[in-house]
Amino acid sequence: MLSSLVPSPTIDLGAARAKNRTTTRPTTSSAPQPIDTIASPVTRTAVSLEYASLCYNMHCPLGMYIVPSNENLLVWDAVFFVHQGYYTDSILKFRLTFPASYPEKPPVVQFLTDVFHPLISQQTGVFNLAPRFRPWRPKEHHVFDVLHWVKAAFKKHALDGIKDSDCLNKEAFRYHDTTSSFAALATQSSMLSQSSSALFDRDHPSMNGKHRDGMMFRELKPQQSAALRTKLGLGEWDDEA
Template identity: 70%
Template sequence: MLVNLVPSAMDFTTRPKPRVEPKKTAPIAPDAIDPVTRTTISLEYASLRHRDHCPLGRLPRMYVVPSPESLLVWDCVFFVHQGYYADAILKFRLTFPTNYPESPPVVQFVTDVVFHPLISHSGIFNLAPRFRPWRPKEHRVFDVLHWIKAAFKKHALDEIRESDCLNKEAYRLYHETTSSFAGLASQSSLLSQSAPALFDRDHPTLKGKPRDALPFRELAPDQLQTMRTKLGLKEWQEEPQQS
């Protein structure tokens, strides 16, 4: 199942290094949110447990949790397992408008910097190629999550129009010098796995910035082994080489 609903006390989560932090706004009290919007968002979050609402996959690929400050903000982390962005750990935020579902949520990646045709330098992700136009009675959050996952695959990259691209250079390289695009996409993946991106350990650029609902923390070797044993995970072993 692609999306897993994560409890707030998750043991292994991240606060990455964002290039541009999403705008800081005062928390909206639950009573201030329109009842229809509040009910719709709550039901859609609960529905993510439904198997048919998640892309099929052997491994969990996305975690989603509402911000403790506002139901209108969801923090998400996406693990990419294949393609140009293989092994990337990408964090993004869904921000719902107060008139949702009449208008779509805003998607902003906070992992610094994802080299992708549909992602701007500030992390904004363009939903338009999939939702043209947004239909409030038809489109739901799980459709958005499906599109985010699909957008990192080759078939989606092949079909993206230049007019929809927020990063024109990524689009140009993908179509003219694929090897250069692949190198920069791989670099994005490597940077997303770095300690400064994953952990807020002595990272000066994170001072004064709000914590999201999915902070990663680094485990000591003994803590990691205890966690692996608890989860029933086996140690990785190299296969013997054949002579």
Template identity: 65%
Template sequence: MLVNLVPSAMDFATRPKARAEPQKKSVPIVPDAIDPVTRTTISLEYASLQHRDHCPLGMYVVPSPESLLVWDAVFFVHQGYYADAILKFRLTFPSNYPDNPPTVQFVTDVFHPLISQSGMFQPGPAIPTMAEHRVFDVLHWIKAAFKKQALDGIRESECLNKEAYRLYHDTTSSFAGLASQSSLLSQSAPALFDRDHPTLRGKPRDALPFRELAPDQLQTMRTKIGLKEWQQGPEQR
């Protein structure tokens, strides 16, 4: 499933051809510029995501075309306070990986105790330590952070969003409302399709762009991949 998400033009084993003219803009990191051990480790971990249970349900991941050290992901939340949210985030691996863990930054705005205003994610105490920080573990920790069990175990000292923490413990109904609002906003057309939307300023541009389809294009796509029409109940007719 995940293998199909890799851009077809990517080839980690091929050295790019030298250009005749020097480029004025900065040259992206290419696989050969990465330490061989790091490159091999990250490549193997990406390949391992196709194994059952390695990639959490509802998550899709793809390496950035510019660098193997950067992965872009989208998380479709199925239940809980953030049900139906569509959350994009980015994993950035250090050059000495796996000695140090990747950093996680959410591109989508989300009101969560462990996520800062800039989108940086901080694992809380209810989530296992990153001492063993294989990518599939990190992805499962991210998903766990949106469940009630993890939210219950978060300590204020660990939080990057103190307001979210206080509301969760003092006025849970208010927290639930803001979490639901985050979910609704994440599904909005500006959040999904408008790359110049103000909420995305200063955030990384991801390799998993969403494209808005016209009704006829959507129907063609649904037919192509074999999706049936939604079954409407009496209350939806």
């Protein structure tokens, strides 16, 4: 059984978007996106195989969910639930965009959720892959390597090894000087990522200048949540857990 799930072809994603339906799980967006007419068949095949490989054990990191765009195979949307470290309980949306020359060049990782992190630009949300992939080797590196680096970058051992020259957010690099201040800002970032405006409001200021994400969250009323859990055969939440 996979520790982290990617959408299966047997799941009816369309049903989750049906009228008057809501869900606690992310679903794909029907928002129009430009169709990539430049990518070669080689690139499209490579990207397809990369997505299929996420079904292998441990390829998709625990806590991450990935959905390719309905309109553009070269755009994947993802959500990352952080389980430990300074960013514990963060819910972070990000996007992978593959260049037309993939796999010769790596995908671009852009966080759509505002997050205070040394490797993430505060202006664009772009995440720096360079510390892990210097240089990018198309025959050796794969998308699951990128995803595991994204996850690792939120852990202490990776934060300790970040160099000033790799930081896209210089302010966040103060971590090396004042750990307590960094921890407080990371915790604040985590709390903001869980807010209703960040999760459910697609017009949130953090989306300014960024593409709309394909991971849609809808807030459920208690009775709706209970009905859905019953339908899925899940027990009641344990408040003491």
